[in-house]
Amino acid sequence: MTTVRAGDVDYDAHGHGYAVQRRTDPRIAARVHAAIGEGRSLINVGAGAGSYEPDDRYVVAVEPSAVMRAQRPAHRVPALDAAAERLPFDDGAFDAALASITVHQWADPDRGLSELRRVTRGPVVVLTFDGDALDLIWLAEYVPELIAAERRRFGHLRGQPEFRGSLRLVVGLP
Template identity: 45%
Template sequence: MIAQYDVIGLNYAELRRPDPRIGAAIETALGKTQTVLNVGAGTGSYEPPDRQVTAVEPSIEMIRKRSPLAAKVIQASADDLPFANNSFDAAMAILTVHHWPDIGVGLREVRRVTRGPIVLLTYDPSFRPWLTDYLPELAALDDVRIPAMSDYERWLGPVHVVPVPIPHDCTDGFLYAYWRRPDAYLDPRIRTGSSSFWAIGDVEPGLQKLRHDLATGEWARRYAELVTLNEYDAGYRIVISER
């Protein structure tokens, strides 16, 4: 089977530049660990440069886009990790678990090879950011493919959940990163930075309504409170499983 990001990861290195504020939250969650496994590593976003990182990524397209200075990478899938038990101090998985073939199997594999904390940057699908008012298909997609927060304890045991507010000028172009920059969603190039737009297909009817509301000022009136904020809780969460 062709890894999903062999097809959709065309602009990821350009559009998905790590945001240092989100990176700092991930670093804090990793604590003082030294050897770190990055599962579903993609192009290497948020890999801490001061630790010994081993990356796992199934997509050859994403592997090819990794910097020559990035951590060593192994082409493998989360549900079949080629490592012995307790091989790493910690593990991380950044906005990736919803792409895994079997999330429960994958997380149990990550726990098997990790002797310390597992740090997941993920999304709480109970949130409904304003973009879902225009593209309700996004909410339906989130409900299907993104685990509820309660699922992580079932797979990993007790977890600690930390909200990750998204800065208004976030450099990482994931789905709801442009919450205060609505015009960005009208740019087809920017939309290629999020797998969700590939998954829901035809977005033009919703974007046409957004385009109209931006032109008439309706968007600004409807979401006036948002434009006063420097950061926003769009539902992104760090889930931490201690050993």
């Protein structure tokens, strides 16, 4: 069982029905998969239902919420109970990493980002919200606590020392 405190959004309390509502956007999926590159192994941290996991790679999914782990579709690998801040893998164990709309759930985003970098040999793809544009998206009126959490935590990627030199591209998505 994960002992790291969850972030401001408690998916064990609010995550029921998430997999039914959260659908993969093919435009975003194409960008995410291109950013992952050619690596054959991927760790997906804060994996949820696995909306943006590629089907043609070896995937290890990590998800601290039991409610979210239970909602993973049958065609996806089961998710391990672990947190971004303490990934139970060796240094450089994966070709690529993915963290999709999850940083708001991490108790310590800086440590989580450092862990992603530690366990990954290649690209670390972080899909998150632009803190300056959060009020403009349709989701704002439905989950204001998520928007508030993301706004507080946005900026860690650019400011985090482990990532300053490796941040390659910030792209606006539909």
